[in-house]
Amino acid sequence: MEVRKDENIPIENKYLLTIKEAALYTNIGINKIELMLNEPMCPFVIYVGRKRLVKRKEFENYLEHKIAL
Numbered sequence: 001m002e003v004r005k006d007e008n009i010p011i012e013n014k015y016l017l018t019i020k021e022a023a024l025y026t027n028i029g030i031n032k033i034e035l036m037l038n039e040p041m042c043p044f045v046i047y048v049g050r051k052r053l054v055k056r057k058e059f060e061n062y063l064e065h066k067i068a069l
Helices: 019-026 030-038 056-068
Strands: 045-048 051-055
Touching: 019 030, 019 051, 019 056, 030 051, 051 056
Parallel strands: none
Antiparallel strands: 045 051
16 A cells, blocks of 8 residues: 655645644744754654654643643
């Protein structure tokens, strides 16, 4: 079974986002997102090999709670 990478999936339908996609989705800079991902026990980072990806729903929840404070 061949897995195809489809770049046409809307961001809001993706479970995992690249750092660039997360930046576009939230209007937060790439450098700031990278700093957030480097925090110990970051709840929305997942490692695939050496690549860091953002768990979209957990990232949204994190931002909602941060903004609410």
